[in-house]
Every structure is written in C-alpha cells, then in structure tokens.
Amino acid sequence: MDETTEGSFQIIGGNFGNAGEASMQLKSKLTELGVNEAIIRRAAIATFEAEMNVIIYAAAGRLHYYINRDKITIKIDDMGPGIENIELAMQEGYSTAPDWVREMGWGAGMGLPNMKKNSDEFRIDSVVGEGTTIEIVINLS
Amino acid sequence: MTLREIAEILEADVVAGSDDLDVTIKNACSADMMSAVLYYHTPDSLLITGLTQPHVIRTAEIAGIKSIVFVLDKKPGADTIELARQKKIPILCTRFCMYTASGKLYEAGLPGCLFK
Amino acid sequence: MKLSNIVENLSLEVKTGENNLQNDVTGAYISDLLSDVMANGKEGNVWITLQTHLNIVAVSGLKNLAGIIIVNNRPVQEDVLQKAESEKVTIMSTPLPAFEIAGKLYQLLNG
Numbered sequence: 200m201d202e203t204t205e206g207s208f209q210i211i212g213g214n215f216g217n218a219g220e221a222s223m224q225l226k227s228k229l230t231e232l233g234v235n236e237a238i239i240r241r242a243a244i245a246t247f248e249a250e251m252n253v254i255i256y257a258a259a260g261r262l263h264y265y266i267n268r269d270k271i272t273i274k275i276d277d278m279g280p281g282i283e284n285i286e287l288a289m290q291e292g293y294s295t296a297p298d299w300v301r302e303m304g305w306g307a308g309m310g311l312p313n314m315k316k317n318s319d320e321f322r323i324d325s326v327v328g329e330g331t332t333i334e335i336v337i338n339l340s
Numbered sequence: 341m342t343l344r345e346i347a348e349i350l351e352a353d354v355v356a357g358s359d360d361l362d363v364t365i366k367n368a369c370s371a372d373m374m375s376a377v378l379y380y381h382t383p384d385s386l387l388i389t390g391l392t393q394p395h396v397i398r399t400a401e402i403a404g405i406k407s408i409v410f411v412l413d414k415k416p417g418a419d420t421i422e423l424a425r426q427k428k429i430p431i432l433c434t435r436f437c438m439y440t441a442s443g444k445l446y447e448a449g450l451p452g453c454l455f456k
Numbered sequence: 457m458k459l460s461n462i463v464e465n466l467s468l469e470v471k472t473g474e475n476n477l478q479n480d481v482t483g484a485y486i487s488d489l490l491s492d493v494m495a496n497g498k499e500g501n502v503w504i505t506l507q508t509h510l511n512i513v514a515v516s517g518l519k520n521l522a523g524i525i526i527v528n529n530r531p532v533q534e535d536v537l538q539k540a541e542s543e544k545v546t547i548m549s550t551p552l553p554a555f556e557i558a559g560k561l562y563q564l565l566n567g
Contacts, residue, residue, distance in 0.1 A: 219398030247398070291530070304373055304374045304391045307507070388555065390487060391489075439486045452555040
C-alpha cells in the first residue's frame with residue numbers, strides 16, 4: 200500500500216433505506232487491501248455512526264476516505280443544523296434526536312462517543328446553521 | 341451453543357440462513373439501540389432485538405454479529421430478509437419477548453456479551 | 457416477589473424511588489423503545505433498558521411499572537433522576553448488560 204487509496208460517498212439526510220452503505224463499502228475496500236480485521240471493524244463502526252448522524256440530523260453530507268500505509272482518514276462534512284454545545288454532545292447519553300429516530304433504534308446519545316472510542320485521532324468542528332465536520336484517523340500500525 | 345440449539349430453545353422459525361444452523365454462538369446481546377450494539381459488540385454474538393428494518397442487518401454486519409433473533413413474532417420485510425441472505429446473517433423469529441428469550445438462553449448456559 | 461428482593465439478589469443500585477421497594481413485581485420486559493413498552497409493558501413489570509431519555513419516567517408512570525433497571529452502568533442525566541424522584545418512579549442501575557440481568561432475573565422469578 201504505497202499509494203493512497205481514496206473514495207467518497209454522498210449521504211442523503213433522512214434516507215434510512217441506504218443507512219450503512221458507505222461504511223459497508225469502506226469495509227470491503229479495507230478487506231481488499233488486507234487490513235487487520237479488528238482495525239476494519241473500528242473503522243466501519245466509526246464510519247457507520249458518522250453516516251447515521253448525517254442521515255438523522257442533516258439535509259445531506261459527504262464522506263471522504265483516504266487510506267495510506269500508515270493510517271485511514273475519514274472526513275465527513277454535512278449541511279446540517281450544526282451542534283450548539285460540542286462538549287455536551289460528546290457526553291454519553293446526551294442526544295437531541297427526535298422521537299421517530301429513537302423509535303428506529305438510534306439517538307441513544309452514543310454516536311459521537313462511539314466514533315471517538317474507535318478513533319486514534321478525532322476532531323469535530325461545527326457551526327450552528329452551517330454544518331458539522333468530523334475527522335477520524337485510525338492508525339494502521 | 342449452536343444456532344440450531346438456540347432455534348429449538350426459542351421455538352423459532354428460521355427465515356434466513358437455514359443452511360447455517362451449525363454455526364457456534366459464543367454470547368448474546370439484547371438491545372434495540374443500534375449504537376449499543378456497535379458500542380458493546382463482541383464478535384460471534386447473537387443479537388436479540390425487536391427491530392426488523394434492514395439497517396439492523398447492516399449494524400449486525402458492521403459489529404460482527406453472527407445471527408439475529410427477532411422477538412414477539414415480528415416478521416421482517418422482504419428487503420431485510422434479502423439483505424440478511426446476502427450478508428450471510430441467519431435470522432430467527434420467536435414468539436417470545438426479549439426478556440423471556442434472554443432468560444431461556446441464559447438458563448441454557450449462553451453468557452452475555454462482555455463489554456468494555 | 458417484592459422489588460426489594462430483586463434489588464438485593466441482583467445487587468442493583470437504587471437511584472430514585474427508594475420508597476417503592478415494597479412493590480410487587482409481576483414479571484419483566486426488555487425494550488429500548490418507548491412505544492414498545494407503552495404497547496407491551498404490563499403493570500408491575502420491571503423494565504430493563506439502556507434508554508435513559510427523560511420520557512422513560514412518564515412511560516413507567518403511565519404503565520404502572522414496578523421500576524426501571526438501567527443496564528451497562530449507563531449514566532442517567534440529573535433531570536431524569538429528578539423527574540423520577542418527583543413522580544415516585546424507581547430507577548435502578550446495574551453494570552451488567554440487558555441479556556445477563558434479564559437472565560438472572562428470569563432465574564430468580566421462575567426458579
């Protein structure tokens with residue numbers, strides 16, 4: 200893996216039908232590249248949570264991944280409402296998800312903590328009224 | 341415990357993956373919250389849940405869940421069954437509720453998922 | 457069986473509603489979905505869940521449940537605990553996951 204492998208996906212807000220597609224494609228790509236299974240699982244879980252956040256909260260978003268010899272970098276930008284208080288949003292159990300989302304089994308207030316738990320580096324930036332950007336880095340060695 | 345034994349204990353119908361009943365299940369997780377499945381997952385687990393949409397299958401695939409039990413006689417849609425077949429995740433349907441299904445399997449010696 | 461026996465046998469931490477521990481428990485229900493508990497929970501059931509949303513208190517009160525066991529040591533926000541205390545709803549907590557606490561409770565109630 201001397202070169203960088205990269206790819207991107209469009210994620211449409213509210214589209215539960217395709218939820219998980221981007222993460223599953225990233226998972227197959229990592230499997231193809233021969234990445235260790237435990238690392239693949241962490242990347243897939245973090246990506247899936249990020250994808251779900253776009254589907255639940257935003258109008259649309261874009262997920263972009265880069266894989267090189269040392270690490271996997273996943274960037275998610277969305278056109279969503281933004282997060283008012285990031286510190287609060289990072290607290291386990293805190294969620295602003297609407298009722299219908301909770302009835303689908305999401306919005307437990309574990310999404311951001313779960314992304315962080317599975318990342319080696321985790322960055323989040325958000326502007327209320329504009330959107331949120333998340334960067335997840337997972338080391339390969 | 342094999343999936344076949346689990347199906348017997350739960351008097352369950354196998355709606356996908358009936359050829360894979362000899363697979364060994366090491367532990368189980370009962371939940372409807374998909375992030376919990378992702379957060380507390382351990383590979384080779386059984387997921388017992390009340391939700392039957394396709395995103396449950398995707399969650400299971402990503403978390404490394406081996407098989408899923410749908411409780412309270414809930415019948416998954418054709419899209420869910422098709423995805424489960426593609427992903428080779430056997431699906432069982434039981435009339436028991438999540439509590440009774442968990443109780444019966446625990447009594448038969450299946451442990452819960454460990455979590456960090 | 458009284459709720460206090462269950463608390464003792466399963467080593468539950470009682471967070472709110474200490475005064476209700478003499479209530480009788482008729483059985484249990486596991487779900488993380490409020491609508492599901494509204495539809496299928498029965499009076500006197502102990503509700504096992506990792507859902508910690510504020511509305512769990514209202515659901516428990518409306519259905520006359522015996523109490524709520526929060527699993528996996530999930531943190532419960534202060535406003536939820538305050539509401540539970542004022543509505544006389546018992547919230548208990550365990551480090552065990554739902555499957556295991558249900559298994560132990562099943563053996564206790566049916567053993």
